[in-house]
Amino acid sequence: MIQRQQIVLLVLLLALTLLGFLISFSSGSSQLGFREVIAQFLNPSPGLEQQILYELRIPRSIAAFVTGALLAMSGVIMQVLLRNPLADPYILGISGGAAVAALSAISLGLGGYWISYAAFFGALFSIVIVFGLARSSHNWSATRLLLTGIVVSAGWGAVINILLTTSANNSVYSMLFWLMGDLSVSRAGFVSILILVLGLLGMMYFARALNVLSRGDLQASALGVNVPRLKLILYFTASVLTACAVSIAGTIGFVGLVIPHMLRLLGARDHRVLIPASLLLGGNFLMIADSFARTVIAPQQLPVGVVTAVIGVPVFLLILRHTGKRIRE
């Protein structure tokens, strides 16, 4: 039975999301503030302002929201799958594979969509490698996967360093931005939005089974869940969601780890609430972080990954402290 406080949480997050979009639309280096944005919506008038809003700000806000939402959902899934609260979407080496592919594309002088495609397939390639190596007798244990993921990540890390040290100076700058996670040239295409929606629907379908799975494989199996099939679907989904996020904005850290945690601490443990809540809060969080990234030292921009860490770390620590106290009392 859904509890009232969980409905309240979802409604609040929805409201926060609308507000987040407005804030994000109104942030940037040009003089186009909250009031002007509202005015443009209520009473559209063609011109530079409209162009900035519709061609720059809105697509970027959507890209930020979609990326954050994808990462947070993927984080939820990975934490259940690996039965490890410290798991994040990148833990199985997805980010390393994506980074090597994207950086190679950058060093070859390719731009825009090529980098995205490279990142997407690099991510999937890395996942295939990790699963291939971790597999033993048709079975994947969480520990084996984790270890394989960590080792493969370390390998990718070395390749990344080779690329960074051997590339021309001007491309190193774009590479660093990509590695820290950057939304300045990002667009979330139709495909990524579709992946987000399909991911949400699929995960909502399995949400109750996820609740059961988080009690352990045997318990889930005893309660009628087809565990091997479910896990395969989950690994696949989480990988595609992460690959998609990485292809939009590079490797933005922190969102996938912290958002699910924050929500669990706020009482959303049921995956039927946690999954949509993660989508909303993750998207929102990245959108707001990106608003900071482009205004704090405007007209210069910070990589958004830096901002997610700067905001996320203290917020998370505060929540952790607060709930820790409540439990002790």
Place this chain on the structure above:
Amino acid sequence: MSSTANSNLILETRDLTLSIAGRAICKQLNLHIAPGQCVGILGQNGTGKTTLLHTLMQFRKADHGDILLEGKRLDEWSKKTLATQLGILFQSTQDIMPSTVLETALIGRHPHLADWQWEDVQDEQIARNALAAMGIADFAQREVNTLSGGERQRLAIATLLTQQPRLFLLDEPGNHLDIAYQVQSLNLLRKHVLEQQAGLCMATHDINLAARFCDQILLLLGDGEFVLGSCAQVLTQEHLSSAYACEIRRIELEGRAVFFPA
């Protein structure tokens, strides 16, 4: 025994042969659990009590033979329907993700719910009744990680009661419970089994507990051989002493058999 399915039985194994890592657990076991009956599985550490329970749960395959639940072979049941009929209490539970006591018990309703369906008031009532039966109703909103080991074990039993299976498989039900709660919990399960004409099969190392609550005993001897029969037939000094490789004495006290190592 006739070879046709006996649908009056809750569980029937036919010539069940099991081994793990090359070691035989049982050879051609024909175990019958009738409605209202409790069966105890005894045997030394490592003789395969848990493996046998896990095989009955279909977690692993038997080498040979069939397992029938209510006259139907286990693999003919859909996984989900099976989970409404067959439930297990594990030797240990995992609680890595945070969760309240009530949320944990409600997990037992999973097989009873359709896709997309949420637990309703009735499901919650079933869970609350189970918590009350195990004496942890006051903890409904407590975090599981704040419970003691014994309270967790009672929660695990409450979760199993919430699942409402027809056959209860219990792996060391006395784990973490003090002597009073051991007797109280098993009394409650025993009563439930009798009232609902359900079945119960428990693996335990506590001979006294098995003697007190079980109608039938399966004593595993460790080499694929076993003794199966009523308590009086199986729980003798000779059988037990050879099964545990330890001199075990049996005395009668207040009309009850009591077992202890010599």
